Amino acid sequence: MPGENSKGAEKDVVIIGAGAAGIAAARRLQAIRPDLSILLLEAGDRLGGRAWSVGRPEAGDIALDLGCGWLHGARTNAWTAIAGEVGLTVDRTPAPWNSGRRLQRDDAETHAAQQVLDYNRYDPGPGPDWRVRQGYGTLISRYGRPVPTRLGVEVTRIDHRHAGRIDIETNQGGLSARIVLVTVSTNMLAAGRIAFDPPLPEKIEAAVRLPLGLANKLFLRLANQQALPADTHMLGSISRGATGTYQLRPLGAAVVEAYFAGDLAHDLEREGKEAAFAFAGDELAAAFGADIRKELSVAAISAWAAAPHIGGSYSYAEPGASDLRGVLAAPHDERIFFAGEACSRARYSTAHGAYETGVAAADLIAGSLSKNP
Numbered sequence: 001m002p003g004e005n006s007k008g009a010e011k012d013v014v015i016i017g018a019g020a021a022g023i024a025a026a027r028r029l030q031a032i033r034p035d036l037s038i039l040l041l042e043a044g045d046r047l048g049g050r051a052w053s054v055g056r057p058e059a060g061d062i063a064l065d066l067g068c069g070w071l072h073g074a075r076t077n078a079w080t081a082i083a084g085e086v087g088l089t090v091d092r093t094p095a096p097w098n099s100g101r102r103l104q105r106d107d108a109e110t111h112a113a114q115q116v117l118d119y120n121r122y123d124p125g126p127g128p129d130w131r132v133r134q135g136y137g138t139l140i141s142r143y144g145r146p147v148p149t150r151l152g153v154e155v156t157r158i159d160h161r162h163a164g165r166i167d168i169e170t171n172q173g174g175l176s177a178r179i180v181l182v183t184v185s186t187n188m189l190a191a192g193r194i195a196f197d198p199p200l201p202e203k204i205e206a207a208v209r210l211p212l213g214l215a216n217k218l219f220l221r222l223a224n225q226q227a228l229p230a231d232t233h234m235l236g237s238i239s240r241g242a243t244g245t246y247q248l249r250p251l252g253a254a255v256v257e258a259y260f261a262g263d264l265a266h267d268l269e270r271e272g273k274e275a276a277f278a279f280a281g282d283e284l285a286a287a288f289g290a291d292i293r294k295e296l297s298v299a300a301i302s303a304w305a306a307a308p309h310i311g312g313s314y315s316y317a318e319p320g321a322s323d324l325r326g327v328l329a330a331p332h333d334e335r336i337f338f339a340g341e342a343c344s345r346a347r348y349s350t351a352h353g354a355y356e357t358g359v360a361a362a363d364l365i366a367g368s369l370s371k372n373p
């Protein structure tokens with residue numbers, strides 16, 4: 001249905017990508033401009049993107065977050081308040097690393113990493129790290145429910161050659177909009193998965209230099225929960241770089257959450273579930289004895305590098321590329337807008353950073369539409 005002001009375009013605003021940023025933008029626009037016709041297009045078969053909770057009743061009553069899990073900067077994190085609004089429970093148990101049960105690295109590599117500009121700009125905001133009992137993914141997808149959305153629709157081309165109308169090609173046919181907001185990951189942009197006509201080379205160059213790093217999670221079910229201490233954080237090895245970190249019994253549940261990053265994550269994702277299970281079993285057996293293996297089985301595992309519409313976990317800036325976050329976030333021609341975690345100068349790599357970029361884009365879109373009613 002054409003919106004009142006759409007001047008021949010089918011929709012006022014089409015938002016591409018139903019992750020934290022796209023959902024936040026849509027909700028903001030619904031709140032400040034209820035007169036607009038808005039449509040969210042999502043290539044995958046669910047809302048949330050890199051926020052994805054899977055339920056395992058046998059793992060206790062907590063959800064397993066395959067993507068984001070921690071409300072970083074929780075006191076000021078927008079998602080903390082939204083959790084209450086949508087009827088979910090924020091658990092304020094201090095994160096194990098905030099309560100002193102964490103192995104600190106203090107070596108040359110860590111100090112070197114801290115000299116990189118992007119790293120120094122990272123600031124999740126004040127407040128501790130909290131969790132949503134029903135899952136961060138549950139929270140973000142639930143917040144997206146009131147938004148008109150089409151799942152399974154992959155945008156392949158954005159034709160902005162014509163004034164007043166942007167033509168959007170998808171695997172399910174075409175549609176048009178006055179304004180488009182792009183929230184797909186930098187790896188998708190860098191791979192040219194959406195063609196812009198005319199091209200937007202500065203956006204693609206920014207995305208190339210803000211690639212996604214890889215982190216994956218493996219959740220292990222624990223047959224006898226007494227076998228491990230509750231809510232404890234453990235580093236697999238302090239002598240090897242290729243090691244996992246482990247949340248033992250998060251929120252007291254009979255689960256171990258293993259976290260692999262960097263080259264190790266790539267290797268284990270390529271080798272598959274059994275390899276990841278064996279690796280985690282070895283590291284846990286080294287700490288707790290060989291019998292612990294008998295207690296463990298796989299509950300869930302992520303494979304973010306292979307996720308077809310995402311292609312990794314969260315963005316980092318190549319040396320010298322930190323300012324490209326601003327280049328990526330800048331609107332083009334006041335009608336193609338960009339949002340997503342990689343657009344956040346200080347809260348990149350987080351779900352609340354993604355939220356903030358979505359809200360900021362929505363406010364700019366509203367401003368643009370009121371200038372050109």
Ligand SMILES: Cc1cc2nc3c(=O)[nH]c(=O)nc-3n(C[C@H](O)[C@H](O)[C@H](O)COP(=O)(O)OP(=O)(O)OC[C@H]3O[C@@H](n4cnc5c(N)ncnc54)[C@H](O)[C@@H]3O)c2cc1C
Binds near residue numbers: 041042067184216
């Ligand atoms: C393992 C892991 C752990 C993490 N832990 C934390 C944490 O503890 N705390 C935290 O704050 N953050 C964490 N994060 C990061 C957080 O999940 C992300 O920063 C955030 O969810 C990104 O949201 P986004 O909207 O920018 O992008 P996305 O979630 O990637 O959303 C983009 C959406 O666009 C869709 N899409 C892509 N291409 C197309 C297309 N052509 N057409 C239509 N749709 C398309 C995708 O399917 C996707 O749903 C973690 C991430 C991972 C992977």
